[in-house]
Amino acid sequence: MTPVKQLTCLALPLVLCGSLATAARADGETVAVFTKNQTNPFFQTIRVGADLAAKTLNAKTQHYIPTKPDSIPEQLSQIEDVVVKKPDAIVFIPVDYKAMVPGIEKINDAKIPAVNVTDRSAGGQFVAFVGADDYNLGLETGRYLLKALGGKGNVVIIEGVKGSLTSVDRVRGFNDAIKENAGVKLLASQPGNYQRLQALQVMENLMQSNSQIDGVLAANDAMAVGAIEALDGANRKAQVIGINGTKEAVDAVKSGKLLATGDYNGFAQGCIGTMIAIRTLRKQPVVSEIVLKPTVITKDNYQPFDVALETRTCPSWDEAAKFATK
Amino acid sequence: MTDITKPVDAPPRSHLSGDLVQLLYRLLAALLVCVLLALLSDSFLSMSNILNVLRQTSLLFFIASGLTLVVLTGGLDLSVGANVALSACLAGTVIQHTGSPSLGVLTGLLTGGVVGLLNGVMVTALRIPSFIATYGMLWVLNGLTYWYMAGETIHGFPPGFRQIGSGYLFGLPIPVYLLLIFLAIGTVFAQRTIWGQEIYALGANPVAARLSGIPVARRLLLVYCVSGTMAGLASIIFLARLNSAEADIGESLTLPAIAAVLIGGTSLFGGVGTVFGTFIGALILTLVLNGMNLLSINANWQPFITGVIVILAVWLDMTTRRHKL
Numbered sequence: 189m190t191p192v193k194q195l196t197c198l199a200l201p202l203v204l205c206g207s208l209a210t211a212a213r214a215d216g217e218t219v220a221v222f223t224k225n226q227t228n229p230f231f232q233t234i235r236v237g238a239d240l241a242a243k244t245l246n247a248k249t250q251h252y253i254p255t256k257p258d259s260i261p262e263q264l265s266q267i268e269d270v271v272v273k274k275p276d277a278i279v280f281i282p283v284d285y286k287a288m289v290p291g292i293e294k295i296n297d298a299k300i301p302a303v304n305v306t307d308r309s310a311g312g313q314f315v316a317f318v319g320a321d322d323y324n325l326g327l328e329t330g331r332y333l334l335k336a337l338g339g340k341g342n343v344v345i346i347e348g349v350k351g352s353l354t355s356v357d358r359v360r361g362f363n364d365a366i367k368e369n370a371g372v373k374l375l376a377s378q379p380g381n382y383q384r385l386q387a388l389q390v391m392e393n394l395m396q397s398n399s400q401i402d403g404v405l406a407a408n409d410a411m412a413v414g415a416i417e418a419l420d421g422a423n424r425k426a427q428v429i430g431i432n433g434t435k436e437a438v439d440a441v442k443s444g445k446l447l448a449t450g451d452y453n454g455f456a457q458g459c460i461g462t463m464i465a466i467r468t469l470r471k472q473p474v475v476s477e478i479v480l481k482p483t484v485i486t487k488d489n490y491q492p493f494d495v496a497l498e499t500r501t502c503p504s505w506d507e508a509a510k511f512a513t514k
Numbered sequence: 515m516t517d518i519t520k521p522v523d524a525p526p527r528s529h530l531s532g533d534l535v536q537l538l539y540r541l542l543a544a545l546l547v548c549v550l551l552a553l554l555s556d557s558f559l560s561m562s563n564i565l566n567v568l569r570q571t572s573l574l575f576f577i578a579s580g581l582t583l584v585v586l587t588g589g590l591d592l593s594v595g596a597n598v599a600l601s602a603c604l605a606g607t608v609i610q611h612t613g614s615p616s617l618g619v620l621t622g623l624l625t626g627g628v629v630g631l632l633n634g635v636m637v638t639a640l641r642i643p644s645f646i647a648t649y650g651m652l653w654v655l656n657g658l659t660y661w662y663m664a665g666e667t668i669h670g671f672p673p674g675f676r677q678i679g680s681g682y683l684f685g686l687p688i689p690v691y692l693l694l695i696f697l698a699i700g701t702v703f704a705q706r707t708i709w710g711q712e713i714y715a716l717g718a719n720p721v722a723a724r725l726s727g728i729p730v731a732r733r734l735l736l737v738y739c740v741s742g743t744m745a746g747l748a749s750i751i752f753l754a755r756l757n758s759a760e761a762d763i764g765e766s767l768t769l770p771a772i773a774a775v776l777i778g779g780t781s782l783f784g785g786v787g788t789v790f791g792t793f794i795g796a797l798i799l800t801l802v803l804n805g806m807n808l809l810s811i812n813a814n815w816q817p818f819i820t821g822v823i824v825i826l827a828v829w830l831d832m833t834t835r836r837h838k839l
Contacts, residue, residue: 225762226660226664226665226761227660227663227665227760227761227762228665228762229665229666229667229760231665232664232665232666233665235665255653255656255657255660257762257765347813350813350814350817375810376807376810377810377813378806378807378810378813379813379816381766383763383766384756384758384760384763385573385752385755385756385763385766386766388755388756389570389803389804389807390807392566392569392570393563393566393803393804393807393808394807394808396557396558396560396562396563396566396804396808397555397556397557397807397808397810410667410760413669413756413757413758414756417680417755417756417757420680421680421755434667435666435667436667436669436758439669439670
């Protein structure tokens with residue numbers, strides 16, 4: 189923090205002497221990045237994206253992650269700390285889209301520009317929102333599965349955490365995809381709470397009461413892979429899809445075990461959110477809303493996703509701005 | 515929990531006869547759930563579903579059986595779930611790097627056991643209350659696992675290793691054999707060995723236990739070690755069944771394990787309870803989930819129904835016992 193500030197102070201006169209024409213372009217800003225937990229690979233993709241974007245733009249990131257996953261009080265106290273430390277900008281994923289509103293208001297009061305990423309906050313002021321559309325992601329990935337089944341057959345849905353926005357919207361997308369196919373029968377829609385073990389057990393149980401299951405729509409990749417293990421264990425076959433585009437899921441798509449995974453695009457969200465934060469500080473033009481288009485990762489297009497996260501590259505600003513919805 | 519109301523009139527004379535009667539009542543609760551499910555769902559009583567339920571019970575039982583010994587001493591081990599996560603991640607890494615399942619199994623059991631030993635040292639040598647010591651341990655283990663895994667998932671193990679979790683022997687799933695073996699070992703250890711009886715005694719009255727010459731500290735070390743090692747065993751079964759591990763797998767395991775111990779009739783105050791009761795507790799919890807899936811009950815209602823059935827099962831058990839004993 190301090191060395192960065194000092195650098196900025198040193199750099200400032202140089203920039204001013206150099207060229208006033210390039211306006212307020214200054215290197216070395218600090219962006220505080222808030223994510224929900226250390227356990228879900230998705231947030232790791234956000235953090236890597238944010239780090240890469242900052243590095244490319246000569247800025248720095250500081251990560252704030254609750255030690256107890258998704259803890260509301262912990263994220264609130266982290267905001268209090270950050271408001272005292274005063275980073276130049278904030279990239280913010282609320283652990284709860286309603287409960288964190290008072291926290292955002294503290295950030296607003298401290299006049300630190302903030303970009304809202306992934307989960308849309310119910311209140312507070314943000315420079316921009318960057319996210320993916322869970323409903324369309326569920327719809328498109330679901331459609332891909334049903335098409336592979338030839339528009340007929342018996343399917344089951346494994347839901348995520350009850351009451352979470354992501355699960356509600358993804359499952360709604362799944363259901364709408366199923367409704368488009370009159371030949372598809374939804375046998376059951378049961379909760380797996382985004383947990384691998386629970387999904388495995390749900391699948392084992394559903395196989396007991398249903399002799400023919402052709403397709404499984406799981407609201408995240410961990411559950412999809414859990415369902416596949418259950419099918420393997422019972423020597424049964426079904427087409428399975430997941431959502432998030434995790435490394436594990438891409439591997440499973442590659443080996444043909446998983447039909448497809450909807451890419452929630454955490455990497456791009458982290459990149460673009462951080463780019464907007466830094467561009468705001470540098471008084472460069474930004475857009476106020478970007479909702480990324482769903483990508484369904486399948487055996488035909490998995491290659492670009494089959495690389496270590498750190499070696500991927502952030503989209504350029506022009507590419508990102510194409511997704512602007514506002 | 516029954517025992518809060520009448521701790522005095524059930525002195526640990528011979529554990530077997532009194533406990534046997536208690537166990538029959540516990541079985542009754544589990545049987546009632548079974549009868550209800552059999553009436554509602556055709557597939558419930560099929561052989562494959564019965565094996566399915568037993569296999570699902572095994573993981574919870576391994577964690578809960580070790581925990582039972584800790585609770586019998588009047589202690590608690592809140593670190594079991596976090597222990598499963600760390601042990602699974604380390605064992606998974608070892609298997610992937612060495613290609614040797616046996617080294618992996620050893621790593622899982624050792625990690626679990628060492629964590630248990632540390633818990634035991636905190637409780638005995640440092641005299642930290644077990645709730646706090648193991649709560650602190652939970653955070654330490656979570657921190658280590660999160661740092662070690664950095665949001666990654668370990669997946670893909672040799673088919674031979676995975677047999678432990680998903681294989682069959684003479685038509686029975688291998689985890690079910692392990693369940694029966696550890697149920698037998700746990701029961702014999704607790705009821706029929708001097709060490710087991712000493713654990714009951716020190717849970718019922720620690721002061722009297724010390725005065726009568728029971729090496730309290732050593733027995734406490736033992737129970738925390740066993741609890742940790744069983745968490746290590748659970749981590750191996752988890753890896754072999756799911757073919758992967760990530761940092762957050764433990765979180766959803768601790769509370770059900772504690773619930774299984776208490777539903778099974780072990781008193782939080784120590785000295786009363788059995789490993790077989792814990793098996794019934796784990797079985798009831800698994801049956802409820804199995805039944806709700808078979809009946810395709812709306813996901814929104816599942817937590818509510820789980821809560822009601824758990825309360826009813828314990829209430830039924832308590833009232834029948836009050837009438838008969």
